[in-house]
Amino acid sequence: MTAVRQDAWSAEDDLILAEITLRHIREGSTQLAAFEEVGEKIGRTSAACGFRWNSCVRKSYEDAIGIAKSQRQKRSYLKKQPSSRGAQVAGLILGDIEEDYGRSEGLSENSLSIDAVIRFLRQWKGTFQEAGRQLKMLERDLREKEDELTELRIENERLSKEVNLAQSDYRVVNDDYKALIQIMDRARRLAFLNEEDEEKTRFKMDANGNLERIE
Numbered sequence: 706m707t708a709v710r711q712d713a714w715s716a717e718d719d720l721i722l723a724e725i726t727l728r729h730i731r732e733g734s735t736q737l738a739a740f741e742e743v744g745e746k747i748g749r750t751s752a753a754c755g756f757r758w759n760s761c762v763r764k765s766y767e768d769a770i771g772i773a774k775s776q777r778q779k780r781s782y783l784k785k786q787p788s789s790r791g792a793q794v795a796g797l798i799l800g801d802i803e804e805d806y807g808r809s810e811g812l813s814e815n816s817l818s819i820d821a822v823i824r825f826l827r828q829w830k831g832t833f834q835e836a837g838r839q840l841k842m843l844e845r846d847l848r849e850k851e852d853e854l855t856e857l858r859i860e861n862e863r864l865s866k867e868v869n870l871a872q873s874d875y876r877v878v879n880d881d882y883k884a885l886i887q888i889m890d891r892a893r894r895l896a897f898l899n900e901e902d903e904e905k906t907r908f909k910m911d912a913n914g915n916l917e918r919i920e
Contacts, residue, residue: 716836718747719762726758731773768824
């Protein structure tokens with residue numbers, strides 16, 4: 706099951722999304738299949754991948770999408786041709802693609818191919834530069850988190866020692882309290898016995914005025 710991530714999209718995620726989606730377009734697959742593959746790879750839902758592609762990433766790869774679609778058309782055409790004509794048709798693919806883009810851009814074949822490559826490389830360069838910046842930020846955040854984790858471990862060890870000392874003190878106090886309760890209980894029983902003995906002992910006065918105990 707694909708995990709649902711809530712964090713922001715990184716440049717690396719966008720790059721993976723673009724690569725896989727362009728490959729599916731080039732191979733004649735559906736974008737839904739591409740989004741599902743991307744979701745499995747980066748741990749997001751296919752719906753999230755589709756939204757990201759249509760709302761943000763797609764506009765940066767218009768030229769690449771056009772090339773992928775042309776390659777898909779040529780691939781489909783080649784499949785329908787006899788094998789003897791495959792090599793001949795394959796040799797015309799690049800020229801046809803450049804010709805199609807030349808008509809749409811109003812450029813010559815040579816300038817079109819160079820411009821398309823330059824634009825494509827600039828897009829990739831910007832993507833990689835952004836990925837490098839994101840990587841540095843992540844590395845910095847990782848170092849900060851590692852420092853925080855180290856501090857928390859030290860604090861945890863200190864608190865654990867304090868808890869152990871408190872537990873030891875509690876056991877000592879508890880033992881002293883129990884001993885005190887036992888002493889008080891014995892003293893109370895002795896006092897009660899003494900009171901009974903005093904009540905049982907009686908005296909009388911003899912003829913000379915002396916007290917005699919009556920047994």
